[in-house]
Amino acid sequence: MSVLEFLKSFLEFCAHNRAQVSALFLEHLWLVGVSMLLAVLIGLPLGILVTRHPRWNRPILGSANVVQTIPSLALFGFLLPAPWLGERADRLAIAALTLYALLPIIQNTCTGILGVDPAVREAARGMGMTDRQMLFQVELPLAMGVILAGVRVATVITVGVATIAAAIGAGGLGEFIFRGLAMVDNRVILAGAVPAALMALAADFLLGRLEHRLRQTS
């Protein structure tokens, strides 16, 4: 089969199954979106905490690092016996994806805040800003570009890792990939892989533009 023939047959397969492709795409997007939202809600405060209390640096960044080293498939397996989480596959998948996304967010929050010009910090303190005012008016706005870069990296990783969620029955574009592997049909694998890659590229592009705009104003 030539490349062109294969491409034609792949597109035909997608067209034929477009309802399922778009359903799985949306499911995938949902898994990634919820996980990223949770990861930001958890990672940002943890990153701030680390800058305030350096002794938390090792335990927090260390654990996030350890999580990253666990192979993703194993991480889904590890969480299976967890009480409430193990009851539903999507809960489990979201928990695992969130844990995976934490490291870049915590790390960049910390780097971004510590990277604020010491003179700006000293002036802010010397003029009588409270810790809270300093955080919200000075540190976070100035660190936002770096923090967003972390969110961007985390999102791209999560789109990829989320394909494995299908292995525990959480759905998403991974379903096509696993099915294709079982059927030894490249068209089916690509019906999952190509939309996932497009999603990752789109997320990278959009977050990149946002980051660029924020860096320009700061």
Place this chain on the structure above:
Amino acid sequence: MSAPSSDDRVIEFRHVSYRLDGGRELLSDLGLEIRRGETLVLLGRSGSGKTTSLKLINRLLVPSAGEVLVEGRATTAWDAIELRRHIGYVIQDVGLFPHFTIERNVGLVPRLEGWPPARIRARVEELLQLVGLEPARFLSRYPRELSGGQRQRVGVARALASDPPLLLMDEPFGALDPLTRAEIQEEFLALQCRLRKTVVFVTHDMREALLLGTRIALMEVGKLVGVYSPEEFLRSPDPLVTAYVAAFRNADAGLNRGRP
């Protein structure tokens, strides 16, 4: 007659020492009084404890021993935020907020203090005029669009924003080129003539100390050598002072090189 004299002392160092956690002493047994309306210059070389002394006044640092009184009250008895908003602070690196316009930078403390926007705006314009920057041209600019001298003028305007009676200046003109520095020194003198703030000014430049200071406190390795009026300083027989004067005379001699 003790009441008026104690009222006259705006800042007072009483046997103040400051030690780092590691035990190194940066300041030992400093005793110093700063009077209302004067410009007291802390003169000394790097590591003499000038900046440390300054930061003890607005409680960016807390003494290891002794106490610093601001308007009769120990800095540790003040609410740190209230104390700092009561004292203008200008540093060499200026520390303008890069993500704020000049207007927001200068109006920062009034905004923190909850002034109404119209009053902040009027105050910011007044201050920019005061430091020689045309408000219409500068209000909506960002710090990165300004030259070093303009930035430091904004830094001074920002420190004066809520009209604090006290002003701390840590080598504010040290990073400027000599011509801009001379200009801004003159402007500072003119400004101080009008405003009569109590200023504590840190520098290692004897010429600047003589030009701007009402009194000069000479420091060396964490100790106070003495406090002098500019005239006394030039006449002092203290070996450290004469060494200073000699060093600057030598620099001046350089100006005459190659002349008949």
